[in-house]
Amino acid sequence: MKIAVLPGDGIGPEVTREAVRVIEALHLPGLEMADAPVGGAAYKQHGHPLPAATLDLARGSDAILFGAVGDPDCDSLERALRPEQAILGLRRELTLFANLRPARMFAGLEDASGLKPEIARAIDLVIVRELNGDVYFGEKGMRTTADGRREGYDVMSYAEDEVRRIAHVAFRAAQGRAKRVCSVDKANVLETSQLWRDVVIETAREYPDVALEHMYVDNAAMQLVRNPGQFDVVVTGNLFGDILSDQASMCVGSIGMLASASLGERQTAFGTFGLYEPIHGSAPDIAGKGLANPMATILSAAMLLRHSLGLEGQAARIEAAVGRALADGIRGGDLGGQHGTAEIGDAVLARL
Structure with missing residues (x-):
């Protein structure tokens, strides 16, 4: 080894x-x-x-x-x-x-969380974040518009096979836990997220023993502090996963624990x-x-x-x-x- x-x-x-x-x-x-x-x-x-x-x-x-x-x-x-x-x-x-980020409240650390102890005590989740796509790896650059303004751009994109393989990781992880997956996207605004949601739904058919729900990322951020105990496995893209996993770290007390x-x-x-x-x-x-x-x-x-x-x-x-x-x-x-x-x-x- x-x-x-x-x-x-x-x-x-x-x-x-x-x-x-x-x-x-x-x-x-x-x-x-x-x-x-x-x-x-x-x-x-x-x-x-x-x-x-x-x-x-x-x-x-x-x-x-x-x-x-x-x-x-x-x-x-x-x-x-x-x-x-x-x-x-x-x-x-x-x-x-595939990035796996577990967030679990260790006994005795409830007072270190910014959440009420009875809420923090229920945290036991895994965020499954896709790592090779999204705006982090899309085309990016700086350019000048026709009227002379500086403009930065970053292209967000996912191919269906990229979504499918991370979805499989999430569903398999859920099978070893509480058999619940929450897919986080922004499908009401982003075409990339609409494809994400469609492919996750298709993949879910191969895991009839796992319950699937969908949540917009802004609501997911709110629910992480309102009722984090509702989550088992959260699967999401590179950008949203980066943000939500850092938020989850503070729910359990410190980024130094994740x-x-x-x-x-x-x-x-x-x-x-x-x-x-x-x-x-x-x-x-x-x-x-x-x-x-x-x-x-x-x-x-x-x-x-x-x-x-x-x-x-x-x-x-x-x-x-x-x-x-x-x-x-x-x-x-x-x-x-x-x-x-x-x-x-x-x-x-x-x-x-």
């Missing part, structure tokens, strides 16, 4: 280090982990945010553990060389089209090849200070073990250790606590 470890920028190396410590503590036979630079760190070393050697390491691995990318020093670079292009490039080059898995169709000897990362950014304002909460990265490592290495038991052990640490009052600054990055890692290891 081989894991490519890509720590990235800012707090990425700090939180990734703690996740690696947790994986190492499991003493898995035959496991290899290899590091490589990515993002701003890679640009400063090699002149590109996703060097060929890093991409080769990722391709040759069973899974990728990813930290975070983003460096203010690189903000003035042309878009193709900015750190964020590394994660977009990995998704594109490795055909990682893990994610980006999966494709490639199968390894152990499971599905994927990239695993916390959904938070590089947080350059606290980088190097040992203040970042590594729990989202540790939970991402658990998802890696489950989906790419087929190690459900070990994944569940890590999640239980995180839950017990939280129940015992171990919290980072993002949750109103005073525990540092290494302290949180130590606490999870002790309970593992």
